[in-house]
Structures are given as C-alpha cells and as structure tokens.
Amino acid sequence: MEGIKLLNTWLEGERSVGFCRYLSEKSSMIKPNEIPHSETWPFLVKILIQCLSLEISSSKKRLPKLNFAKTLRIVVQRAEDGRSSGKNLPLLPVARLLFSHVWDVLKDVPIFQSEYGVILRHLLSVKDYRFHMRRRVYCNLILLYMEKVETSLSVENIGQLNSKEEVFRFTLTLQSLLENPPGDIPDELREDMIKGFVGIFSHVREEGKIARKLVECINVYLSRDGPNLGCKSLEIHEAVQQFVFRCWFATHDRTLKDALVCYVKLQLSLTRGVVDGTALLEQLIDVVSKELDQMSTYSPGVPRNDSTRDVKCGLLTSSQLSIVELSALVFCRVLTGETYLLWLLKLNSLRFSVVHICGFVTFKHDPGTYLLCRMHWDSICY
Structure with missing residues (x-):
C-alpha cells in the first residue's frame, strides 16, 4: 500500500509531467518482441495488475481498497496522454493482458466497476489495442454490461442497486463495446444480444439520457450486425416499439428524436422483403x-x-x-x-x-x- 501511495505522488502534481515524459520516452524505445523493462509504462501496468490481483485475493472478508483501481486507471490515462511525446501505442505490449484483467475484475469486484469502466472505454477507443482483445473476453463483457443495465432498470431495483449516473455509465460502456468490437460481432453472441436488448427495453419506461443512449446502442448494433439478423431484427422491434412510438410525438429531446428516426430507418432497411415487416410499414405510414x-x-x-x-x-x-x-x-x-x-x-x-x-x-x-x-x-x- 505504501508503494501505491508513493506512486500516486509521482502521478499527480508538478512532478508528474517529468515523470510521465520519462516513462513515455523509455517506452518508445521498446523493440518488437522485447520484454519491457522497469522504466516503462507496460512494466508499471503489469506490476499494478499483480498488486490488484493480490489485493483482491487477500480481501475475502473485507472490500478491496479502491485506491488500487484508481491508480491503475490513472496510469493507463497518463500513458495515453504521453502518446504525442513518446511511443504512439505505449500499452500495446500489455493490451491483451489488460483486457483480460478488466474482465476478471468486473465480473467479481463490483466496487471497482466505475474505475474499470473508464479503463475499458479508454482501451476500446484505440483500434490497435482492441484488436488484441480475445473474442471470449469481448463476448463476456458485452453480456455482462447488458445484464448490468437490465438489472439496474428493473422496477424492483430502481433506486436500490445503482444510481442513475451509474446506470448511464453502464450504458456508455455498452455503447463503446458495440462501437468497437475486435472484429466482426461473433455469431455465437447474436441470440444472447437480441435477448439482452429485449430484456432491457422491457424495463424502459421514460425518456431521458439513459433511454436515449440505449436507442443509440440499438442503432449501433443494427448498423453493424443488422444484415445478419434477418427477421430477428423484428424481435428487437417488438420490445422497442412501445417506447419508440410513445415518445415519437411527446418528446422535446431532439437528440432522442433523431435517434428514433435513425432506428426506424435501419429497421425499414433490414425488413425489406420480410413478410412480417408489413406491421412496421403500417406503423410508419x-x-x-x-x-x-x-x-x-x-x-x-x-x-x-x-x-x-x-x-x-x-x-x-x-x-x-x-x-x-x-x-x-x-x-x-x-x-x-x-x-x-x-x-x-x-x-x-x-x-x-x-x-x-x-x-x-x-x-x-x-x-x-x-x-x-x-x-x-x-x-x-x-
């Protein structure tokens, strides 16, 4: 713990500028297939992951110390902040390890979910990092966040498990996962994702930034995987239609309205030639x-x-x-x-x-x- 406190003093304040620049310069000298040495960002990340794993495993009767997760999040952000002055992809040697570690922690340690959600979104935003994520890890993360959103929105859990801000962050991370897969969305994930969206929208009752973000999530999914869905896109519409057409004329949120228009355009395109698509046309006319x-x-x-x-x-x-x-x-x-x-x-x-x-x-x-x-x-x- 003392080591974490000391590291944090170097990551914050005036001394952090020189410290981070030094690590970025050393990281830029790492050659392909070379094991990162102790004065680089990848080495520091690897050591922190080991510390976090030890902290989690040794805290069976108490909550893990949040400061560990916060420090890893700061290190990832500082490493990426230094990309312009050092190596373009300083965390590439540990990208796969980071994604796997994020999954292992998110599924078992709820107290770390806010800090690790930031880390995950940060990594997903870099194409070269997300291509190192295993398909299994990606599938697990998608289903985990769909479950988090659905559980948080269910009537019995409103105001009990998670605040609206936390639910919004879950939705934000889900959108980031949908927008940034490590390749094509896996075929084996399709059925579970459809069920996930159906389950989520069975609990959406009112408009707001969470509902708006969820419609954007569906739009991202339909635009990426829609051509592979066939008539199954209508299963999503069955669950979404009540919210869509209830809010269509009632909402004053232009961003939500634009997202709804985008949604029906996508569904209209995907249901071309589908017999069951007649009902959608009747609604839209x-x-x-x-x-x-x-x-x-x-x-x-x-x-x-x-x-x-x-x-x-x-x-x-x-x-x-x-x-x-x-x-x-x-x-x-x-x-x-x-x-x-x-x-x-x-x-x-x-x-x-x-x-x-x-x-x-x-x-x-x-x-x-x-x-x-x-x-x-x-x-x-x-």
Whole structure:
C-alpha cells in the first residue's frame, strides 16, 4: 500500500509531467518482441495488475481498497496522454493482458466497476489495442454490461442497486463495446444480444439520457450486425416499439428524436422483403403522415445554423430533413412493393404539398423510381 501511495505522488502534481515524459520516452524505445523493462509504462501496468490481483485475493472478508483501481486507471490515462511525446501505442505490449484483467475484475469486484469502466472505454477507443482483445473476453463483457443495465432498470431495483449516473455509465460502456468490437460481432453472441436488448427495453419506461443512449446502442448494433439478423431484427422491434412510438410525438429531446428516426430507418432497411415487416410499414405510414402534416403548418422560425435550404423543400432543420427523407423511404417502399393496393386508401388523404416533398426526396434517394412514384402521387392527389 505504501508503494501505491508513493506512486500516486509521482502521478499527480508538478512532478508528474517529468515523470510521465520519462516513462513515455523509455517506452518508445521498446523493440518488437522485447520484454519491457522497469522504466516503462507496460512494466508499471503489469506490476499494478499483480498488486490488484493480490489485493483482491487477500480481501475475502473485507472490500478491496479502491485506491488500487484508481491508480491503475490513472496510469493507463497518463500513458495515453504521453502518446504525442513518446511511443504512439505505449500499452500495446500489455493490451491483451489488460483486457483480460478488466474482465476478471468486473465480473467479481463490483466496487471497482466505475474505475474499470473508464479503463475499458479508454482501451476500446484505440483500434490497435482492441484488436488484441480475445473474442471470449469481448463476448463476456458485452453480456455482462447488458445484464448490468437490465438489472439496474428493473422496477424492483430502481433506486436500490445503482444510481442513475451509474446506470448511464453502464450504458456508455455498452455503447463503446458495440462501437468497437475486435472484429466482426461473433455469431455465437447474436441470440444472447437480441435477448439482452429485449430484456432491457422491457424495463424502459421514460425518456431521458439513459433511454436515449440505449436507442443509440440499438442503432449501433443494427448498423453493424443488422444484415445478419434477418427477421430477428423484428424481435428487437417488438420490445422497442412501445417506447419508440410513445415518445415519437411527446418528446422535446431532439437528440432522442433523431435517434428514433435513425432506428426506424435501419429497421425499414433490414425488413425489406420480410413478410412480417408489413406491421412496421403500417406503423410508419401513420407516423410520417402526421409528421408531414405538422411540418406543413410549422412556423418558419428556424435557426440558421441548423437548417438546410433545398430548391423544392425550402428551409428545413436537420431533424425535419431527416423526417422528410424517412417519409420518402416509407412511401417509396409502399408504392413500389407488392402491398401497394393495401395502402392506397391510407395514402389518398395526403395533400399535394406533402407528396411534392416526398417525391423530390425519393428522387434524391433512387432516381429510377422517381417517375413511378410521381405517377402514383398524382393519381392519389387527383
């Protein structure tokens, strides 16, 4: 413990600048396949991991001292802070060891989860580090954080196990894991991840930064692994749809609304040709019709720094433009699909102004269908 205290005095304050620069310079001299010596960041990390393992194993009847985890977190951050002045990847020799150690600690030592969550997100942000993470470790970490989020959101645990800030940090780490896999998302993880998202959203009741981050997590997953899901993406939608369409018109959080629009765009793309995707189209045709009706009566007070002027659409915010693009995708999908006649009665109430906008954006997305869509637009309006 005295050694940890002494190390911390060198990692903080004025003396830390010279100390960290010295370690970075020495670390930059490590040759490939060379064992790091005692005056380098990798050696220091390895020694700290051994100290932490001893502290955890010797604290069966008491909580491990948090100062150990804090010191490792500071060392990892200081090593990366020195990348510009020293070696570009100072922790590369111990990257695999670090990921494995993080998993071993997170699954068994809850008191360290905040400090180790920061370490994990830090390592994941560096491509060359995460490629050294074992697939097994990645799978275990994904499932661990999905379980942490679901358990924390369940009704019986609200306000008991974890604070909202802690749940948000769990969600932040889950998003980082989804955004930064060590390669393709493993096939064996797919079923458990679908179940994980279904379980999580069975407990999401209200909007807020946690819910917004969870929608972003699903968007990341669908964009990365969606093409491999087939009709299973609809299993996720079954769990998410109630929250999505309840918040769609009620929320004043523009970032959440943009995430919801992104979500339905992804689902619309993934369910093309899927028979069960008809229900999703039916939901979206009602939603975008209401959205476009609202936009047609919307006041022109649009902030200049968040607007796009278009020849046919006029001045639109980025959010409005996203809605118009979604509308075009929905109507184009309906009018060029086999289910066109089933939707004709729903579409014939749309005004010409709405059709004009959608036809234009459809042209931007798929010029080949523009004339066909305009023919349908005209027949509906007249």
